[in-house]
Amino acid sequence: MLVPEISLTPQMVDRFIARFGEEKIALLHSKLSVGERYDEWKRIEKGEAKIVIGARSAIFAPVENIGIIIIDEEHDSSYKSDMTPKYNSKEIALYLAKQANIPLVLGSATPDISSYYNLSKDDGIITLSKRANNSSLPQVEVIDMKNELSVGNKSMISKRLHEMIESNLQNKKQTILFLNRRGFSTFVMCRECGYTVECPKCNITLTYHIRQDRLKCHYCGYERKNVTECPECGSKNIRYFGAGTQKLEMQINEMFPNATTIRMDTDTVTKKNSYENILNKFKDENIDILIGTQMVVKGHHFPNVTLVRCNCSR
């Protein structure tokens, strides 16, 4: 049984122990000392532990007679190891399952797109239509922003979302806006020659941050002054494309000048202004709109939040 990070899933481990008993379970994770890891390894090898629960490297556990492999939260990026030797636990699991002719179960509420595609080809998708605690699923609406553009809405907010935020504000309910990009514009391009400003080390486009008027690489942290003139052809016709949380915050503040907003992404989360502080502020001071990157969607519980908007497109 693979889990992304064992310290984040204590309830799950407890449930396994309650059901099968501690003596049947081996736990493998990075917090173990070398001695503890050795003991667990030996228990697995001798066949004393029937169930191995662990993070990605547990896929190498010396299980003799394996019957099923389960990967929980299979979309999680931690199953890929970028330390040498590089490996992906999911690929190894698939190989082992084929060799032993046993089932491999990938579990997720938000499956990895390639897993989903591969499994749908083989008719291998099993859908849980009800949630474990029987609570109802939220209503989800997908809005195609291309249609908004054709009626002249160039903002990041669809007409429908605008109405929903408005009604939330009137009813004193809170809103969370999620956007998977931070910064202001995701790339800066010369309209004359097509030059884009890239990181000299990573070869990816630099993101524009409006407050400091600087361009930053989101991979390695490289920064430079903003460009007003194309370094290639000298043209001053520089344009900003794509949108990040900073731009979203600015548009929201323009559209709803009386609403209070707070932004949470790696640019606003600092030691003093921690993750918890921002969330507490949102909760305690009843801030109207929380805007942020994936940090805002990590299973928090806000009783007063009735609208969540995602933008997962590029």
Ligand SMILES: [Zn+2]
């Ligand atoms: Zn140019």
Ligand SMILES: [Zn+2]
């Ligand atoms: Zn870089």
